[in-house]
Amino acid sequence: MRCNWRRWLWGIIPLLVLSWVAVQAEHSRLERDLAERARLALVEGGFTWAQAEFKARDALLMGRAPREGEPGKAADALAAVWGVRVVDNKADLLDKAEKYVWTASRRNNRIRLSGYAPSIDTRRAILGVTKASFPGFEIVDRTTLARGSPSSDVWLAGVSFALKQLTAIKRGDVRLEDLGLTVTGQAEDVSAYRTIKQALANSVPKGISVTADLVTAPVASPYMWAAHSADGRLVLSGHVPNDAVRADLVAAAKAGLPRAAIVDQMQPGEGAPQGWVDIAVAILREMGRLQGGGADMKDATLVVSGLAADAATAEAIRATLRAAVPATIKLTDQIQVKEPAPPAVPPPSVVPPERSETPAKGPEAASPARTDTAAQSTPPPSVVPTERPETPAKGPEAASSARTDTAAQSAPPPSMVPTERPETPAKGPGVASPARTDTAAQSAPPATPPVEGPALLRATACKEQLASVAAAGHILFRLASAELESTSFQTLDKLAEAAKSCPGMRIEVGGHASSEGSAELNQRLSLRRAQSVVAYLVHAGVDMAQLEPIGHGAAQPVAPNDGSQNMARNRRIEFTVRPK
Secondary structure, eight states, X not given: OOOOHHHHHHHHHHHHHXXXXXXXHHHHHHHHHHHHHHHHHHHXXXXXXXXXXXXXXXXXXXXXXXXXXXXXXXXXXXXXXXXXXXXXXXXXXXXXXXXXXXXXXXXXXXXXXEEEESOHHHHHHHHHHHHHHSXXXXXXXXXXXXBOOSXXXXXXXXXXXXXXXXXXXXXXXXXXXXXXXXXXXXXXXXXXXXXXXXXXXXXXXXXXXXXXXXXXXXXXXXXXXXXXXXXXXXXXXXXXXXXXXXHHHHHHHHHHXXXXXXXXXXEEOBOOOTTHHHHHHHHHHHGGGEEEEXXXXXXXXXXXXXXXXXXXXXXXXXXXXXXXXXXTSEEXXXXXXXOOOXXXXXXTTOOOTTOOOOOOOGGGGHXXXXXXXXXXXXXXXXXXXXXXXXXXXXXXXXXXXXXXXXXXXXXXXXXXXXXXXXXXXXXXXXXXXXXXHHHHHXXXXXXXXXXOHXXXXXXXXXXXXXXHHHHHSOOOBOXXXXXXXXXGHHHHHHHHHHHHTOTTEEEEEEEEOOSSXXXXXXXXXXXXXXXXXXXXXXXXXXXXXXXXXXEEETSSOSSOSSSHHHHHHHSEEEEXXXXX
């Protein structure tokens, strides 16, 4: 029996088709199995950036690695998977960023992320933190993957910290450039402002530095600020733009009222009028010259009040404020002048026991009075009286001439206590010398009334005491400033005690400068320094009515201005005492 092979074809062909279908079905299952096992191996190895595709048992590795060397490590991990025959490594590296910048911006209810992220996992982590920090916000992620990030853990901690600060900002940005953080925007409220400032100062993650803190306080409307001095306390309240301005105002307050307790009740707030800081500093520097001084500002209106010692002081304060306040601010001046105390009049029946005068008779009676008047014009401690050449008197006029010359001479230096000299009635032709007597009368200040001997002695003693205290200590100021150095407070406290022991005396506090700089600046600086000393003494308990600040500039040097040592001697504070 012969075999008909043609009949076998009807059976072989279906078998081949079935075999091919079976092989194809198993091939797809094999590729899926290899792909899943390869994915797990890559994830386990930390290569989440990599993807593997299979053609039968042959693998194709793709993806962009964030670090050098990772493509080769990923290929090795893939080749170790059971069933993989060969690995074709087509993986590459991410582009490297020269500056690794990441930014998050907040506008209304929308958060936009941009910049770079080092890996897909990190990018997903940032997106998760953002969604958790801003629930209900629209999140737009525009970050791209790039190499070049700093330490991954430190950088990610900086991103999380930045996003936390952004939650307290009404409208703004946080930017991380490498490991430097910049925060910009307006805080939601005062509490949020303080929280951000404290966090940026004390809670920045290790390894992160604050490049710029540009967070501003919320806008205050109306913008208000006030300063009030009473009972040895200066209370500052209202709004202040930022902490730097706050420090400037507190420093100005300490300079103007060095003995006052500063109570800072100022709150952060934006929206200050133009020139506000200069105005506030000028006010605080002048408040030491006012009793019960106060200033209230509301937007573009300013009211200044207080009690000045005299009209000259009040006008000087007004001039300073007018120079500091721009035309856009309405200034209301409520500064008043203190009424002078009535002069003490001794009972007419009381004769001071210290003075023993022999009554003068006839035309000589006017001579002792003029002599006493001339004696009152005592020069300041540092002023050397100018010697006046005299023409010797001859004949009987000599006695009268001697008396006249004595009256014309300057008072003795501070170290000497002047004593009253009993007068002997003039006799003979010398009494007919009215010309010389009138000359003596002209040498004394005509406006100064005659002062009894005890008052003059007390003035001289007070002056000597002040000069002694000043010579034993020192009064120092900051360079080119009227702000007192704290090392001067001990000397000023002693001067205050000495001044308080001189009731009824007028104490002139004179500021002097060297010739360095312009005459106008020297005069202004010397006056401001004298005013600072007066302000200190007043807050130490000295009656303001006793004190008078005067700026002499460089007009009264005690040494030639030819060297640093002599210039330092000329920069000084002096005290002149006279009865009221």
